[in-house]
Amino acid sequence: MQLNNEVALVTGGGSGLGRAIVDRFVAEGARVAVLDKSAARLQELQAAHGAKVLGIEGDVRVLADHQKAARECVAAFGKIDCLIPNAGIWDYSMPLVDIPDDRIDAAFDEVFHINVKGYLLAVKACLPALVQSRGSVVFTISNAGFYPNGGGPLYTATKHAVVGMVRQLAFELAPHVRVNGVAPGGMNTDLRGPSSLGMANQAISSVPLGDMLASVLPVGRMPVATEYTGAYVFFATRSDTFPTTGALLNHDGGMGVRGFFEAAGGKDLPQKLQLS
Numbered sequence: 019m020q021l022n023n024e025v026a027l028v029t030g031g032g033s034g035l036g037r038a039i040v041d042r043f044v045a046e047g048a049r050v051a052v053l054d055k056s057a058a059r060l061q062e063l064q065a066a067h068g069a070k071v072l073g074i075e076g077d078v079r080v081l082a083d084h085q086k087a088a089r090e091c092v093a094a095f096g097k098i099d100c101l102i103p104n105a106g107i108w109d110y111s112m113p114l115v116d117i118p119d120d121r122i123d124a125a126f127d128e129v130f131h132i133n134v135k136g137y138l139l140a141v142k143a144c145l146p147a148l149v150q151s152r153g154s155v156v157f158t159i160s161n162a163g164f165y166p167n168g169g170g171p172l173y174t175a176t177k178h179a180v181v182g183m184v185r186q187l188a189f190e191l192a193p194h195v196r197v198n199g200v201a202p203g204g205m206n207t208d209l210r211g212p213s214s215l216g217m218a219n220q221a222i223s224s225v226p227l228g229d230m231l232a233s234v235l236p237v238g239r240m241p242v243a244t245e246y247t248g249a250y251v252f253f254a255t256r257s258d259t260f261p262t263t264g265a266l267l268n269h270d271g272g273m274g275v276r277g278f279f280e281a282a283g284g285k286d287l288p289q290k291l292q293l294s
């Protein structure tokens with residue numbers, strides 16, 4: 019178990035990728051506090067993990083909610099070793115031209131407040147505990163932090179902003195706290211959209227992402243949420259990561275290396291090597 023006696027705080031740990039990270043961290047020996055807006059999901063987590071998980075209901079747009087989460091995590095588990103700002107929403111790839119004039123202010127604020135301010139506030143609230151533990155931060159980014167077409171301009175801009183946050187905070191918090199980012203690609207989760215665009219009840223699982231990505235990803239299929247979690251374990255582990263800060267992991271099935279005419283260049287390797 020690579021995270022024995024470590025304590026993590028995960029935002030948005032009630033569903034999807036965050037939930038997979040919580041499950042994996044507990045399996046690796048960690049105790050985990052989770053800040054999520056869904057009381058029902060927090061109850062499910064407690065039922066699954068008992069005293070190894072602490073749920074704190076709150077909104078990542080509110081500094082006081084992060085402060086409460088940090089306080090309760092330290093009270094219950096004694097410290098915070100690793101903060102994982104992860105709660106987010108998607109814009110369902112709505113192009114700029116389609117965002118209604120009378121909603122663009124509200125939509126910008128909603129997506130940026132959750133995806134960007136929610137991450138900054140998490141670090142702000144946990145900073146004393148992280149400095150004390152000489153801990154680390156692992157931000158969830160997205161392929162949209164590096165490439166177009168993984169969202170509309172609102173989502174893509176928020177995820178590029180997180181790339182900047184990794185770099186700036188890795189500098190600002192050194193040498194006390196390491197700051198890194200994992201950029202997963204598509205996965206079948208409950209990822210919602212902004213209520214200001216009428217998308218609060220849409221879930222990304224309603225989009226046939228798996229079919230769309232199968233022909234586009236060099237690895238040949240869309241990963242499932244659990245397959246992304248090992249990267250978070252690596253960045254949270256203390257033993258092998260002393261040199262690792264300001265690092266960004268493209269963890270998206272190879273989007274940056276797909277070819278012009280086909281996604282994967284080596285599909286016929288087994289035949290050429292007479293392996294099948």
Ligand SMILES: NC(=O)c1ccc[n+]([C@@H]2O[C@H](COP(=O)([O-])OP(=O)(O)OC[C@H]3O[C@@H](n4cnc5c(N)ncnc54)[C@H](O)[C@@H]3O)[C@@H](O)[C@H]2O)c1
Nearest residue numbers: 030032033034035055077078105106160204205207208209
């Ligand atoms: N699903 C994908 O295809 C995909 C791809 C790349 C990156 N990501 C990123 O992964 C992260 C997690 O998304 P997911 O796909 O697991 O979505 P999800 O909706 O399944 O999980 C997100 C969790 O965050 C919580 N949450 C949302 N807004 C909140 C708020 N204001 N305050 C507190 N909690 C809030 C939700 O209740 C939910 O439990 C996001 O940052 C997302 O951008 C997702």
